[in-house]
């Protein structure tokens with residue numbers, strides 16, 4: 627089998643590349659990544675010499691390149707995206723270009739070359755926000771609130787249309803917030819850790835009571851693998867670990883693990899359109915495909931914080947790149 631993984635140099639994509647190479651000795655993995663600010667080839671240093679692995683530096687919006695690559699692949703998993711909500715609020719155009727136009731390009735090439743399965747990695751953010759109770763189900767109407775989630779929702783609708791119109795064998799996964807090693811330090815957990823390492827305060831939005839449902843990145847990858855191989859074509863699968871935490875709970879946990887107290891917190895003006903609560907039901911993937919998370923939140927957060935503390939050079943290299951030193 628040949629599998630095209632797009633966005634494989636990012637946080638979740640790099641975990642998935644490693645996951646597939648470890649699990650399937652007979653799979654050839656092609657990683658197509660544009661290496662935007664969020665892509666980091668260092669994330670895959672340990673597999674770069676693996677004979678089953680090929681890296682292609684390129685853009686999912688490049689029609690010819692994508693068509694050429696696709697002519698030799700059986701499976702496609704699309705992680706490539708602009709993924710940071712705050713950036714989508716100040717500059718939405720690139721989100722439409724990559725997340726919608728890029729997905730369309732992949733779908734079109736998949737259709738033309740006849741891939742066996744195309745899996746779109748989506749997010750629970752397409753469902754919008756919840757009140758104090760209830761969960762997102764696969765049947766929950768899509769109601770995105772940020773340019774990021776709107777672009778992901780647009781992509782999901784295109785994926786669905788390629789199934790309905792052309793019978794392209796597609797699958798969509800919608801996962802809750804991920805955490806773990808190699809996450810770009812603009813997202814909450816690595817951002818706060820990197821701030822605290824520099825003895826700076828951590829900025830908490832609003833009252834800190836926004837709720838997110840956290841899943842360890844490895845479990846997201848095992849769920850995608852399960853859906854890719856066992857999912858029903860044309861279906862959507864939610865992925866989550868029932869770990870609802872407020873931002874302030876996560877913040878206090880990080881502070882405690884790093885020997886800091888609450889004087890390191892700075893409350894800042896809330897994000898525009900900030901969704902209050904996400905919580906996802908994983909009933910369908912559990913009951914139909916037998917998937918369940920393997921890492922508890924307590925284990926995962928410890929592994930994650932330890933990793934960032936041990937790999938401070940990884941954070942420093944990113945900061946140097948940002949500052950134009952590298």
Ligand SMILES: NC(=O)c1ccc[n+]([C@@H]2O[C@H](COP(=O)([O-])OP(=O)(O)OC[C@H]3O[C@@H](n4cnc5c(N)ncnc54)[C@H](O)[C@@H]3O)[C@@H](O)[C@H]2O)c1
Pocket residue numbers: 632633634635636637638639658659660661662663664665666684685686687704705706707708709710724728747748749750778800801802803804805809810
């Ligand atoms: N991080 C989360 O909590 C989370 C949760 C649910 C779903 N998702 C989805 O999972 C996917 C991966 O998220 P992530 O957190 O790893 O993101 P990330 O920002 O860490 O990685 C994105 C990767 O895509 C690459 N990329 C961006 N534009 C590209 C383009 N035009 N062509 C080729 N490559 C391009 C980047 O270089 C980077 O390597 C995204 O689709 C995201 O919407 C993320």
